[in-house]
Amino acid sequence: MDIISLTLTELREALRRGETTSVAATQAMLDRIVALDNSLLSYLTITEEMALEQATAADQRRAAGEDTPLLGVPIALKDIICLSGAPTTAGSKILEGFNPPYNAFVVDRLLEAGAVILGKTNTDEFAMGSSTENSAYVTTRNPWDIERVPGGSSGGSAAAVAAGLAYGALGTDTGGSVRQPASFCGVVGIRPTYGRVSRWGVVAFASSLDQVGSFGRTAADVAAQLSVIAGHDPRDSTSLNIPVPDYEAALTGDIRGLRIGVPREYFVEGIEPDVEAAVRVAIDDLAALGAEIVEISLPHTQYGLPVYYLIASAEASANLARYDGTRFGPRAKGADMIDTVRQTRALFGPEVKRRIMLGAYALSAGYYDEYYGRALKVRTLIKEDFRRVFESVDVIAAPTSPATAFRVGERIDDPLNMYLADIFTLPLNLSASCGLSVPCGLDRQGLPIGLQLIGDTLQEARILNVAHTYEQARPRDRRLPAVPAGATG
Amino acid sequence: MSLSRDEVLKIAGLARLALSEEEVARFSDQLSAVLDYVARLDELDLRGIEPSVHAVARTNVMRDDVVMPSLSPTDALFNAAATSENQFLIQSILEE
DSSP: OOGGGOOHHHHHHHHHTTSSOHHHHHHHHHHHHHHHHHHHOOEEEEOHHHHHHHHHHHHHHHHTTOOOTTTTOEEEEETTBOOTTSOOOTTOGGGTTOOOSSOOHHHHHHHHTTOEEEEEEOOSGGGOOSSSTTOSSOOOOBTTBTTBOOOSSSHHHHHHHHTTSOSEEEEEOSSSTTHHHHHHHTOEEEEOOTTSBOOTTBOOSOTTTOOEEEEESSHHHHHHHHHHHBSOOTTSTTOOOSOOOOTTTTOOSOOTTOEEEEEGGGSOTTSOHHHHHHHHHHHHHHHHTTOEEEEEOOTTGGGHHHHHHHHHHHHHHHHGGGOSSSSSSOOOOOSSHHHHHHHHHTTSOHHHHHHHHHHHHHHSTTTTIIIIIHHHHHHHHHHHHHHHHTTTOSEEEEESOSSOOOBTTSSTTOHHHHHGGGTTTHHHHHTTOEEEEEEEEEOTTSOEEEEEEEESTTOHHHHHHHHHHHHHHSOOOOOOOOOOOSOOO | OOOOHHHHHHHHHHTTOOOOHHHHHHHHHHHHHHHHHHGGGGGSOOTTOOOOSOSSOOOOOOOOSOOOOOOOHHHHHTTOSOEETTEEOOOOOSOO
8 A cells, every 4th residue: 555645535544444554654744745845845844753743642542442533644734823832934034933832723623633733834924925935934836847836825735735745734715825726736625614614823814814724635635624623613703603514424426406607707818728628628527417507697706806905905914913023023123112113024025014015005094995995895796796696506616716837936026917816716705605626637738727616605515525526527647746856946 | 006105104104114225116116006906996886885894794702701721921921032020021112
C-alpha cells in the first residue's frame, strides 16, 4: 500500500482495519514535507514533535478499542487559525513571534476528533490576496507548475493537499480564499454558509464575510472534516445554533431530478476558453447524471467586486486597529505613543496597508454614505439575487475562477487585475449561500480547472453530494502532480 | 476620482499608518484606480433599498452573566512587548 496516495477517507478506513498506523501516515507526510516543501513552500511551521505525539496517542487509543471521526488522520491548518503551542503569523510581520495561548474552536474540534496537526500553512497576509504573494514570508508554488501561484489566500493549504503533504487542511474563505486556490491546485474546497463554523480563534479579516472551510482530494474528504468543525459555539455570536447533518451520509451518488441553475453572468468576456469549455462539459455531465439544467440570471454579479472591496476593506480597517504593538507582536520605538503605533503599523505589507487605507476612507466623514453605505445597499440586491434564484433551483453551477493559475509576479503590481481572480467566488460571501470548488479537468497547459457549486443557506450536504456524484461519474487521475525536489529561489 | 497627496496623508493619519514617500505616491495612484472602479455602484438606483450589514439576519446574542474560564494574567501578557505588575506597559499619553 502506497500510504501517500490514499485519500483522507481511505486512510481512515486503512487505520480502522489495522492496515497501517497513524505514526506511519504522519511520518510519511513529514518525510514528504522535508523532501518537497523546499520547492513548494506550502508550510510556514511544521509541528513535527506535536504531530508525532498526537499520532502515537491516536494509535494507543485505537489499540484500546476507541474510534473517533478523524482518529490518527494528519491535517494542516492555515496559519490564520490559532493553535496553542505553535506560532500564528497570519502571514504578517506584525504577528511575528505571536504564540496564541489557546486553540481556535475548529482546532479543539479537530483534536477531539483525534486529528494529528502537521503544521501551519502559508497565507496571504491577513488572508488578503489571491496568490499567497502577499505573505510576508514566502510565496507558495503551485504543485502542477512551480512557476505559478497556488491561488490564495489559503494557497498553502491547497498546495499541501494537492501535493500529498497533508490528507486534509483547513482554510478560510472571505471572498473565495478556499474555493479559488482549490480550483488552481486541483483539489476540493468548501466555503460553508456564514455562521456554520465558529470564527473563534481565527484571526479576523472581514467579520461579516469570514468563514472556515476544508480542503481535500475528494468531496468525501471535505465532508469528513466539515462534519467535525461545523456546529454551534457560544463564543462566536454569529455561530448558528442549528443541528449539523452527517455530511458523509449525504453522499448518495444520486442527483436525479435535482434542478441546477447556470448563471449567464458567469460566462462573460474575460473567461479563458478552456475554463468555459471544461465547465460546460461538466454541466453536461451533471445533466447526464439526471439533473435538470436551467439557465438563470444573477443580475447584480458585476457589482460583487466593488461591493466586496468596500465592505471587506471597511471591516478590515476596524479589525486591524488592534495591531498597535501593545498586547502582541513586535513594537517599534517612536517619539511618543501615537508615533510608536504608526511606526509599528508600518510592519503591515503593501496590500494590507492599501485595504486599511481604502476602508478608512470609505468609512470617513463625508464619504460614508457615498461608499460604505452604498455598498451595504448593493449587498442587499446581491443577496436578493441568490434568494430569488434558489426559489426555483437547488444548486448553481459555474466556473470557480475565470482563469487557471497565473505566473508568480504576473499580477502583483496590478491590484485590480489580481482582484479579478475572485469575481466568481466573492458574490456568494456577500449572501447567505455556501459553495465549493471541485476539479473538472485541465487546460491545454495542464493546469487544473474548478467547477463551482453553490447552494442555498445551509445546503452544504446537497452541494457535496453533487460534487461526489460528479467525481464517481468522472473519476480523476489519482496520480499526484510531480513536484520537483530542490529549493525554490 | 483622484486622491491627492494630502488626502492620502490624512487617511494614513486616521489609520495610524506611517508611510514612506514612495508609498504615498504609489497608494495615491492605486487607491484612485480602485475608487474609479467602485464608482460603478453609482449606476444603480438604490432608493428604498435597505442596507445589509450581515449575510444572515441576527439579533443580539445574550448569555448568562456568570464567570467563564478565561486566560490567566500570565497567558494574557505572554505576547506583549512590555509588561509591568501584571499590566501592559506603554509610553505615557498625558503630559506631566
